[in-house]
Amino acid sequence: MNKILLIIKREYSSRVRKKSFIVMTILGPLLFAGLMFGAIAVTLSDTTEYDVLVVDPNGVISTIDPPTGKIIPRYPDQFKDESRLRFVFTRDMQTPEAFKEGFYNVMVEVDEMTINDGRCNLFFKKYPPEMVQARIQSGLQESLERFRVTDSLKMDYDT
Numbered sequence: 001m002n003k004i005l006l007i008i009k010r011e012y013s014s015r016v017r018k019k020s021f022i023v024m025t026i027l028g029p030l031l032f033a034g035l036m037f038g039a040i041a042v043t044l045s046d047t048t049e050y051d052v053l054v055v056d057p058n059g060v061i062s063t064i065d066p067p068t069g070k071i072i073p074r075y076p077d078q079f080k081d082e083s084r085l086r087f088v089f090t091r092d093m094q095t096p097e098a099f100k101e102g103f104y105n106v107m108v109e110v111d112e113m114t115i116n117d118g119r120c121n122l123f124f125k126k127y128p129p130e131m132v133q134a135r136i137q138s139g140l141q142e143s144l145e146r147f148r149v150t151d152s153l154k155m156d157y158d159t
Helices: 002-016 019-044 096-101 112-117 130-152
Strands: 050-055 062-064 071-073 085-090 106-109 121-124
Touching (some): 002 019, 071 085, 085 130
Parallel strands (some): 050 085, 050 106
Antiparallel strands (some): 106 121
């Protein structure tokens, strides 16, 4: 038993007292933290403004404003324009090719199947960051939920 303790003591002292062990003990966590903060900084540094075209031919989440005749969101609190994100609603279907040549960065198609399964087509010119995708998704989900409650179940959503 005494020999095992001597071997452990020798290995410990020869490994731990090396300069490389001491340096990596300090630098390892710093490098790891630096990589994490660097990835977060790169993600947040995207300053692209995204113009989102929401195509809703059936009027599921959009409605026509009677005074102006413009198509607006049925639930405007879900699609507020932000500093980097603007929503435009239309009833006119567009082909993906026309979208690529157009002004908008992202296009969302809401069709009759979206009411049932909650899925819609998303087209983009440049892959939007997760924050932008999450914002679009949350607005669509909340609007679809409100539509289902008010139109399908004939209930007041707030109640």
